[in-house]
Amino acid sequence: MTTAIKENLDVYLQSFRELERRGKAPEWLARIRTEAIESFLDLGFPTPRDEEWKYTNVASIARTLFEPAPAVTAERAAERVATQALAELECPRLVFVNGRPAPELSSLEGLEAGIKVMSLEKAVAGGTEPVERYLARTAGHATHPFVALNTAFLQDGAWVEITKRTALSKPIYLLYVTLPGSKPTVTYPRNLVLIGRESQATLIEGYLGPGDSAYLTNAVTEIVVEENSVLEYVKLQNESPAAFHVATVKMQQTRNASAHATTVTLGARLAREETASVLDGEGGEATLNGLYVLTGEQHVDHHTTLDHAKAHCSSRELYKGILEGRSTGVFNGKIIVRPDAQKTDSKQSNKNLLLSEDATINTKPQLEIYADDVKCTHGATVGQIDAEALFYLRSRGISQREARNLLTVAFANDVLDKIKYARLRERLKASVLERLATQP
């Protein structure tokens, strides 16, 4: 590919060789990794000439030599994590610091018997059968350079298995914290989640980085939702303001499975969030919602895909953005309706609130429809704070600043109110409010 950035690729190959030498991975995983590094070397880092990366320039990632994030002591990790948002959700949680499990910060108290929530590395080492069956199946590394990199350097993350006919009473929380090193560092979190048939679960994935350190998080989450199961998935990305965050979340839904995903993006200097679901069984239901609150020089790119492969599935998508300062946002929402997917019912909407004249949003719906009996709608709006609503609030004694905040929060709550787990919903509302209050 002539459009790719290929400098520094040998450095990645070098580290891969080292990893291989130290490696104790089973043969099947070693093979996947090798395939992945080959894909990456072939693809290179994308440039804006690649249609999929038109508005997001990752040259700054390509040109930075990231080192593996160093191990940190439990005490240091604890003191930084305790103060962070979401730490008080009081649900079973697996915490990773600089890509490594932090058992002293994790707790599986309250988790139903028979449910597996554990380190992926341990699951691989223990020869857990479904891991081999599902890992690197949903998120393809052949065409995506960052997924390829993540797979090549795949080390650890979470393995979650909900056995069939189990309804979890509490969410499972996966938290990734990056603590600064002296040089730019990288982690490759990898999660594999299997929701067994007729089960119900809530999964929260969080990314945090205190301070203003530069690092790269390159994360991949694969989720399989089996027949007649219900999943609520919420991701909060609140990385350090100097961080890079590139993440892919891929969901595979079978018959009558329903998945509701919400992605809340507050952090990072540059972020790319890819969220996709394949509706691969009749009667499936998918929701992809998102909220991004950007300021300063932040750049966040959301790419979503709803892939209707089978008939009688419905999907809903609502992404809302609040942009301040000189921030830039990208929304690219693809809906694919395959020839077999008759009676598809799909609705997509992207709404943006620009709070400054220098903020920019590029929004693009993409419909690929190969079936003839379907209902698909999409729409996008870009606007400012409604002057009449602002005057109405002020005419009742509410200050201009408070009125603006109230209207902005109301705009955001439209997305957050759809999150079913109340504790998380309220916590996220507070995070967004805090974030808006600190904007200049």
Added chain:
Amino acid sequence: MLLEIKNLHAKVGANEILKGIDLKVGLGEVHAIMGPNGSGKSTLAQVLAGRDVYTVTEGEVIYDGKNLLEMAPEDRAREGVFMAFQYPVEIPGVSNTYFLRAARNAIRKHHGQEEMDAMDFLTFIREKMKLLEMDESLMTRPVNEGFSGGEKKRNEIFQMAVLEPKLAILDETDSGLDIDALKIVARGVNAMRSKDRSMIVVTHYQRLLNYIVPDFVHVLSDGRIVKSGRKELALELEQKGYGWLEGAVNATASP
């Protein structure tokens, strides 16, 4: 004197709408302002509330000893000015109760009073809700969203009851209301009449004044007050129509 408007001129864009309004409103008085469409009634109400799409080009407004036109809309509200909107704005995502408590607390804070917590506030508004026959469900719903026309107007008067202003300006609160809704709104307004509160009731129709009986009636035409009188003026106007006064303006204009 609570309010004194002197030679007020205002325009929107290049279009002059108010062409020299003079009006004095004493404390405890109810003044009705009537006039045909386009005469400037709503503009006058909005200029007093501080809507910035209108530019005041001449004149002044003294409210409670202060220069009203120099004050931000929120400061006017905190000092006791309230306008019931002709077209109340829908605000999705903000609950009616939350909004009203924020408003009442902003006003209380301005006067050095303690803010009300959610429980105290609920107790306080219950009685006002009864007065305006406001359904409990309207309180938890977003401000005006999905309200019927009548519910929106009732909500305006309900807000007035909660915010307890010193000067209430009702901008065509009666338009679009059926007789039952009109009676509820009028009862709410009448319950608020007091020697410490003045009201300016802007209306196109005499009907409202059967229920809210004004002390004074003024007729606005082409941006000026062309006639003032006691409540009987409204009846006379009803009989003769606005054409009668437009004739009168022309008569005074010609030598």
